[in-house]
Amino acid sequence: ACDEIYLVKEGETLHTISEKCGDPYIVEENPHIHDPDDVFPGLVIKITPFNLR
Template identity: 60%
Template sequence: MAAAAVNNRSFTLNFSFLCVLVFMTALATAGPVVKKEYQCEEIYIVGEGETLQTISEKCNAPFILFDNPHIQDTDDIYEGVPLKITYQR
């Protein structure tokens, strides 16, 4: 019975080592994580076909509605509307 426990423990250690090895290999071969820097002016003019979602992603500005109390509804966005942009750093 002792031999079975040793073999089981050996298998567990080998499996754990293999998992760590695979994880480290994946980290080593993955490209660097690059945070995109978005440069939007403090006052942004909405372009044709843009939505709050696309502008938020483009400018890294998740709080557009909070910064622009003149927008009552997401449907109030159309081309030419000025928006105050506060982007996250």
């Protein structure tokens, strides 16, 4: 399970975070992410786990 506010760690991608947190809509929920490949450690993203939708 992930917190609603998630801090990206070294080596993570939006894909791995999406699988880990159960949120397939990370890009849609985070308009500050312009390029899904441009994710870096320390980036803060919003997570809404699928079971809370």
